[in-house]
Amino acid sequence: MNKRENERNPVETPAHDAAHDALAEELEALRDLFQKELDRAKNAPDDAALPVKDGAPDAPPDADEGPVCACCGAPLTDADADAPYCEECLTQMRTRPVHAAAALFVLAAFLLAAVGLYLFSDSAAQWRQLFSAQRAVQEHRLLDAADRYGDCFLMNADRDSVSLTGIKAYADLCRSLGDVDLAALLVDARFPGPLLKLPWNARYRALLKLQAQFAATEQVAIDIFGAYDDYTDAAVYEDVDAQLCALRTDDTYAPVAVEYIRYLLMKAAGKPAALQMQQLEQMEAVDDGCYTGYYLAAMIELAGETGGPDAARTYFQTAIERNGQDQNAYDAFVRVLRRQPAPDTAAIFSVAQAAQANAPARGKPVWLRLFAVSDLLRGDDAQALREMQLYMTACYEQQLSLTMEEWNLYALCAAAAGDEDACAQIETALGSAQLKLSPVIGRVRAGTWTAAEALRKDGGDIA
C-alpha cells in the first residue's frame, strides 16, 4: 500500500462508528429525496423533464463533474483524484498547529514534574532519616531510632511540611519507650488537627488523654504524699493507699499512674519485694505498653530478690527482646547478678558485651560501667579504673551528668586500684557540691571490705 492509498483510507477510529451512523442516516435521507424527485420528474410534462441551458448545449451534466475535496469542496485534479482532499487542504492538514490547551497541559505536566523533583530532593534528607529510624526499630534498637526521629523532627522544626508517617512512628516509639509526655507533645504540636479527628487516628488522640490523666494523677499524688513525712508507719501507709485507690474510679486519673504511685508508696514504706512485685504486675495489667520503661527494670531487680538470677533473667530477656538498647535492663540484671553470694562474673561480662554490641555508641557509658563492674569482680582493679575513666569521658561527650551511685562506683574503682589521688579528687569534686561518698567506699579504702563485697552489699549506693 503506498502513501496515496493510505491517504485515501483514513484510519478507522472510534469516532468513525458514530460518523458511520450519521452517514447512513444522511444517505437514507438522500435516497428518499432522490426518489421523490424522480417520481416528480416522471409525472411532469415532457418538455419540463429535460431543461436545456441556453448557450451551453454541450455542457456536461453534474454527475460527470468528477470528485471534489471533502474539506473545501474544490474539484480534485488528476494528481490527487484518488485522495479525499485536495493538495492544498492536505498541506494545511499536515502543518496544523498543535492544540494550545494540549500544549499547556504538557507544560503543566513538566512543571509539576519539576516541582515534584524539587519536593523530592527537599524531603530526601527527612525520608532518609525516617527509613533509617524504621530500620533501627526493626532491629530493636529503639534508642537509635529515637535519635533518628529526634534528628528528623529537629531538622524540620520550622518547616510546614513534615511526614505524617514519621510523626506517627515517632509517637508510637515514644509510647513504647514510656515517654508519653514527648509522644503527646509531638502529636499536639505536629499532628494536623483535622486528621487527628479521623477514626483511625484514635490511638493518637488517646495519647493526649493519657498524658493529661497521668499528669493529673501525679499532681494529686503529690498533694496526698505531701501530708505525711514517714510512710513506714502502717496507719499512714493505709491512709495514703486508700486515697490512691479512690482515684481508680475517677476518669480524670490514669489507672496505670495510680498503680505506679502505689508501687512507689510501697517502696517508700519498705514493703517486701514480693508485695512490690505483685504491685508492679498489677501495673503491667492495666498498662497497654505505654509505661514499660517504668516497671520492667524494677521487675528484673525484684524478681532477682525474690526468685534469684533465673527469675530475673526471664524479665531481662523480655526487656531486651522489646528493646535491645534498654540500658536500665542491663543495669538491673547486672545488679542482680553481682549481689549473689557467688557472682557469676562470666555472665556479667557477657551482659556487658551484649550491651556493647546492641548500643556501641549510644550505650557507651553504660557498657563501660558494666565492664568496670565485671573487672572489679574478676579482681582486675586497674582495668576497672581505666574503664571508669573512659566512662567519665563518654559521659562528658554525651553531656550526661553523673548520679551519686555512679560517683561511688568511680571512687570504688579508684580505691580498689589504690589510686588515692583519684579518690581525693572525687571527694573534692563532690565536697564542692556538699555531697559525700558512700560509707561503703570508706570501708574499701580502709581495707575492711573488698571491692567484690562492696558491690554485693552496697545497699543501693553503687551503680
Next chain:
Amino acid sequence: MNGIDRVIRVLTAPGVWIRSFWVHLLCRIWAVPVTETRLFQNKATFGHLQHMAPPTVGAAFAIGFVPALLNRLLALLLFLSSLLGLFLFRMTGWVALSANTLAFWFAFSLYVNTYPPAEHARRMQTMLRGQGTRAQKILLAPGTFCCAVGSFLERRGVTFLLACAGLAALVLWQGALFAAIARWLPNLEG
C-alpha cells in the same frame, strides 16, 4: 467508545490531551495529515486526534508506540514524588499536599491513557504484517503487541481498575510497605 471508557477519559482528561499532543507532534514529523484537532468535545471524539493513515510502517509504529512511551515516562516522573509524598510519607503542609495531589492526578491520568485506540493498534499490526520487512517485524512486533494488548485493556477500563487497585493496596498496606522498604534499602545510617 463505551460509557465506561468515556467516563474514564473525562476523569483523566490531562492524560488524554497530553497523549493527543504527542500524537500530533509525531504526525507533524511524518507529515501525516491531521483531520480533526478539536479535543474538547463532549462526544465520542473527546480528546481524540483524528489523522490519516501514516505513510510507512515505521511512522505507524512511532505514532502508536512513542506516545505510550512518553506518557509512561512522564507518569513515572510524576509518580516518583507524588506517590511517596502522598501515600508513603504522607507529607503535611498545603504546598506539598496540593502539589503532590495535582501531580498524582496528572500521573494517574497519563498512566491510564497510554495506548492508541484499538483501530490504530489493529492498523499497526496489519501494516506490519503486510508491508513490514523481516527486520521490522522482529524489532517492532513486541511494541506492536504491547500496543494491541494495552489498547484492549485500556478501552475496557482494566488499566484504570488495576491502577485503582494498586492505589488502594498502597493506602491499605502503607505501613508494611514502609517497613519493607526500610528493611530492603541499604543501611542509610552514616
